[in-house]
Amino acid sequence: MSELSSQKIPVTVLTGYLGAGKTTLLNRILSENHGKKYAVIVNEFGEIGIDNDLIIGADEEVFEMNNGCICCTVRGDLVRIMDGLMKRKGKFDAIIVETTGLADPAPVAQTFFVDEDVQRNARLDAVVTVADAKWLSDRLKDAPEAKNQIAFADVIVLNKTDLVSKPELAEVEARIRGINPYAKLHRTERCKVALSDVLERGAFDLDRILEIEPEFLDAGDDHHDHDHHHGHDHHNDHSHSHGGLKHYHDEEMQSLSLRSDKPLDPTKFMPWLQNLVATEGQKILRSKGVLSFTEDDDRYVFQGVHMMLEGDHQRKWKEGEPRESRVVFIGRELPEKTIREGFESCIAA
Amino acid sequence: MSSEQLAIASLTDRVKSVAVRAPVSAVHFLGERAAFVCAEENVAIADATGEISHVVMHGGAILCTASDDKRVVTGGDDGKLVALNAKGETSVLATDAKRRWIDNVALHSDGAFAWSAGKTAFVRSGKGEEKTFDAPSTVGGLAFAPKGLRVAVAHYNGVTLWFPNMAAKPEFLQWAGSHLAVTFSPDNKFLVTAMHEPALHGWRLADIRHMRMSGYPGRVRSMSWSAGGKGLATSGADSVIIWPFASKDGPMGKEPAMLAPLQARVSMVACHPRQDIMAAGYSDGTVLIVRLEDGAEILVRRNGSEPVSALAWNAKGTLLAFGTEDGDAGMLEF
Numbered sequence: 001m002s003e004l005s006s007q008k009i010p011v012t013v014l015t016g017y018l019g020a021g022k023t024t025l026l027n028r029i030l031s032e033n034h035g036k037k038y039a040v041i042v043n044e045f046g047e048i049g050i051d052n053d054l055i056i057g058a059d060e061e062v063f064e065m066n067n068g069c070i071c072c073t074v075r076g077d078l079v080r081i082m083d084g085l086m087k088r089k090g091k092f093d094a095i096i097v098e099t100t101g102l103a104d105p106a107p108v109a110q111t112f113f114v115d116e117d118v119q120r121n122a123r124l125d126a127v128v129t130v131a132d133a134k135w136l137s138d139r140l141k142d143a144p145e146a147k148n149q150i151a152f153a154d155v156i157v158l159n160k161t162d163l164v165s166k167p168e169l170a171e172v173e174a175r176i177r178g179i180n181p182y183a184k185l186h187r188t189e190r191c192k193v194a195l196s197d198v199l200e201r202g203a204f205d206l207d208r209i210l211e212i213e214p215e216f217l218d219a220g221d222d223h224h225d226h227d228h229h230h231g232h233d234h235h236n237d238h239s240h241s242h243g244g245l246k247h248y249h250d251e252e253m254q255s256l257s258l259r260s261d262k263p264l265d266p267t268k269f270m271p272w273l274q275n276l277v278a279t280e281g282q283k284i285l286r287s288k289g290v291l292s293f294t295e296d297d298d299r300y301v302f303q304g305v306h307m308m309l310e311g312d313h314q315r316k317w318k319e320g321e322p323r324e325s326r327v328v329f330i331g332r333e334l335p336e337k338t339i340r341e342g343f344e345s346c347i348a349a
Numbered sequence: 350m351s352s353e354q355l356a357i358a359s360l361t362d363r364v365k366s367v368a369v370r371a372p373v374s375a376v377h378f379l380g381e382r383a384a385f386v387c388a389e390e391n392v393a394i395a396d397a398t399g400e401i402s403h404v405v406m407h408g409g410a411i412l413c414t415a416s417d418d419k420r421v422v423t424g425g426d427d428g429k430l431v432a433l434n435a436k437g438e439t440s441v442l443a444t445d446a447k448r449r450w451i452d453n454v455a456l457h458s459d460g461a462f463a464w465s466a467g468k469t470a471f472v473r474s475g476k477g478e479e480k481t482f483d484a485p486s487t488v489g490g491l492a493f494a495p496k497g498l499r500v501a502v503a504h505y506n507g508v509t510l511w512f513p514n515m516a517a518k519p520e521f522l523q524w525a526g527s528h529l530a531v532t533f534s535p536d537n538k539f540l541v542t543a544m545h546e547p548a549l550h551g552w553r554l555a556d557i558r559h560m561r562m563s564g565y566p567g568r569v570r571s572m573s574w575s576a577g578g579k580g581l582a583t584s585g586a587d588s589v590i591i592w593p594f595a596s597k598d599g600p601m602g603k604e605p606a607m608l609a610p611l612q613a614r615v616s617m618v619a620c621h622p623r624q625d626i627m628a629a630g631y632s633d634g635t636v637l638i639v640r641l642e643d644g645a646e647i648l649v650r651r652n653g654s655e656p657v658s659a660l661a662w663n664a665k666g667t668l669l670a671f672g673t674e675d676g677d678a679g680m681l682e683f
Contacts, residue, residue: 039620053408053409053426053427054427056450057447057449057467059467059468059486059487061486061487061505062528063505063526063527063545064525065545065546076486076487076527076545077487079545080452080487080489081450084410084412084426084450084452085410087374087388087389087410087426088389088409088410088426089371089412109412115545116567116568117568210540303682
């Protein structure tokens with residue numbers, strides 16, 4: 001993107017349910033010799049066994065902005081800590097924000113959209129969720145926080161894979177994909193993942209939205225169309241198979257992918273999108289898109305968290321590149337029919 | 350340089366440049382010498398000739414600072430509260446047991462001082478007695494009342510008025526939202542906070558009447574009472590916003606004065622201690638002196654740099670000092 005955004009300090013949000021292995025990963029990031037210096041904002045001082053004046057304790061104070069909108073919650077302590085850290089600009093390369101296992105990632109992510117000063121200096125790089133291969137399936141049933149963290153993730157570190165059998169691993173992966181087919185997923189033992197797969201991903205960088213496209217395709221979003229009906233039983237999920245791969249549909253949390261190879265009308269699409277996140281933003285956790293507009297040779301990309309959106313012209317469409325628009329929503333009880341019809345109505349006549 | 354600046358009187362050639370060469374986050378006066386507080390580690394002390402000496406205060410970022418003309422006190426991310434006197438000597442006033450960041454500091458004219466780390470506010474009286482108060486959330490700002498030992502502790506959803514020497518329950522002034530900087534009017538009748546949202550909130554202390562002061566495009570980071578407390582000058586807009594506090598109703602039902610508009614955001618304000626003039630610093634590096642009565646402007650520093658981040662008069666009002674985010678600084682003698 002612009003020069004300015006590259007000067008902004010990248011921030012990785014590290015989340016994951018209690019005991020999944022966040023601290024293991026943090027300790028690795030802090031102790032490995034990778035030539036980079038990280039400022040780390042943690043919620044429990046004592047857990048990190050490393051002495052470093054760039055480890056800062058946070059209080060996870062979630063503040064509502066004065067307009068009272070629940071989607072405009074921010075982390076007040078983070079605003080303050082970022083302000084202090086900016087006085088030491090140049091002393092570190094990136095920032096990692098650890099959240100408690102029970103935290104909703106939204107207020108952290110929103111802090112980077114809402115707060116003027118934070119936005120001027122830092123950019124959200126990626127939400128990384130550490131998940132416990134053995135216990136995640138259970139937590140997805142009984143802990144809404146765990147589900148939120150999976151839905152929000154740009155990168156999922158599926159940890160403790162040595163503690164489960166192959167079928168169990170396939171099961172938990174299918175459940176993750178049922179909620180979030182778009183995140184990059186790494187299977188690990190003791191969080192042994194290449195740090196370059198976790199840090200400085202640029203997942204929130206509009207320039208790099210397309211890098212996650214292989215995952216878009218791998219996930220086979222055609223199979224995930226929710227326009228077929230299933231008989232529902234007592235379970236809160238259900239599965240079916242495509243070519244041996246198990247697919248889950250989480251009834252509460254879904255993803256929705258929309259495409260069009262015909263250009264969109266920007267005078268219709270932008271108002272529609274803004275209105276959609278304004279009215280349904282509580283349900284929409286994440287949104288991303290690459291758009292082709294009529295009479296516009298530039299690709300337009302956007303991404304959002306709940307009601308917050310940011311978007312920009314990215315670059316010229318390349319010669320021979322299919323000018324296809326693609327939009328993804330991950331959320332809870334998404335009003336699928338409304339969204340699909342709304343999207344269709346934005347296709348230029 | 351823009352044409353609007355060409356049209357006004359200029360004192361730019363009388364400014365003595367001070368080579369701080371590090372981002373400046375505040376400036377105070379110790380008598381005739383200016384103490385430029387750097388973003389990290391140092392305070393740079395300069396006299397009116399521009400002669401400069403550096404004093405190390407902290408092992409990291411300097412997060413907060415206050416001054417009473419006799420000393421400058423700073424809090425750092427090293428968990429220390431450090432004082433600097435007019436002789437250039439430093440002393441550690443307090444060290445946080447958990448090495449938490451010292452987020453806020455305030456000084457009382459009788460020698461008492463207050464500071465905060467996380468949710469805890471501390472006061473040490475002139476006699477050396479220490480008291481603590483735990484706020485319901487992280488302390489956003491601290492201020493001493495002009496009379497008596499009373500401390501305003503700003504936090505999420507309001508301000509607590511704490512009387513460290515009395516058994517009485519602290520008084521809680523509620524208003525939804527996150528409250529940061531806090532200040533008493535010099536006559537002790539009003540309390541004003543700068544909020545996380547781009548707005549101020551005020552209370553008339555006699556009857557706890559609320560005053561909402563909003564309409565800013567950006568957060569208010571700098572507030573300064575004009576001579577005699579007649580008005581409160583604020584940053585955050587493309588002109589200086591001055592709320593009237595001369596009457597018993599303060600700004601209730603009144604419009605603020607809007608002075609010295611530029612094509613840039615006001616980043617710092619500093620009212621002259623005796624006369625009805627003030628200095629204003631802008632996001633484009635401009636520094637102006639503004640007459641409060643009619644808004645007449647004099648140029649002190651041209652635009653074309655990072656924002657002005659420090660601005661102060663000495664107690665007599667004979668010297669003005671400024672500093673910028675990119676480490677430029679200057680002094681002007683009248």
